[in-house]
Amino acid sequence: MAWNALWVSVFVFITFLVAHASYIILSAHRVRAEQDTDELETRYPELPKRVKRHTFMARLFHWVMAGSIFTLLGTAFFPIMGWQFDWVTIHYTAGLVLTGAIVYHIFHTVFFLDFWSIWVGPKDIPEFKAEVMREAGHDVPGPHPAKYPIGNRLYHLVLTFVGCTVSLTGMVMLWRMGTPFITPNPYILGEGTWGWVYVFHGMTGLSLAGLSVAHIIFGARPKNWWLTKSMIIGSVSRREYLAHHEPSRWPITVKGKRVSGMQARKPEEA
Secondary structure: OOHHHHHHHHHHHHHHHHHHHHHHHHOOOOOOOHHHHHHHHHHOOOOOOEEEOOOHHHHHHHHHHHHHHHHHHHHHHOOOOOOOOOOHHHHHHHHHHHHHHHHHHHHHHHHHOOHHHHOOOHHHHHHHHHHHHHHOOOOOOOOOOOOOOHHHHHHHHHHHHHHHHHHHHHHHHHHHHOEOOEOOOHHHOOHHHHHHHHHHHHHHHHHHHHHHHHHHHHHHOHHHHHHHHHHHHOEEEHHHHHHHOOOOOOOOEEOOEEOOOOOOOOOOOO
16 A cells, blocks of 8 residues: 555545535534423433443443554554654554454444444435434424434444454454464465555555544534543433434333333323
């Protein structure tokens, strides 16, 4: 992967900043109206004051992944930029940590979490249409997001491809360079195939840098701070849950009893 390709990444990043700034200026940023949120609080009186959004293990995975990615990016790009140090061992160690975290995350989501809640499909078309109309300033009755808004899920889809590709190519490259626990064997692949392994590793590495910066920008926005905070403490307030999400699409269970995601009581019944 040619180092000059970094300038493509820089161009894409600047374009993203301009597009995002335009979105901030022009978008209506519609969330549920205050009176509608008040009504939902009345309809769901059994909701706790704090609604759990992320388990401890999910948050631990997120921060382990973040630490390993920043270590990988630093050890990959700093030496090319002129800061010379013994980076190889640190780099592949961080890569092994990232790969292990991804394997754990797949196991955790398949067996302990709602696996399909993060994926995008035809069922999300009504939500997408409603979100576009709200961002354009229209008050439409379409569904609000479930646990994960469409933007989060699309980002997750891209990051899944990039993260898995950079991890798999990195693991294969260990047999090219050798480690204390792997005997180098550059003949397991042909020279042309090795070239593609390095190209895909470099391309996804640059993509990972851009995705990480975009993620930080979105997380640092005041509008999204409630989401970033939930990745630290694990929960959101009842008001935030009702203002940004559709209770019928994100069920909440308290002491084994479902208090949302079901037919809510009417205000007069509450």
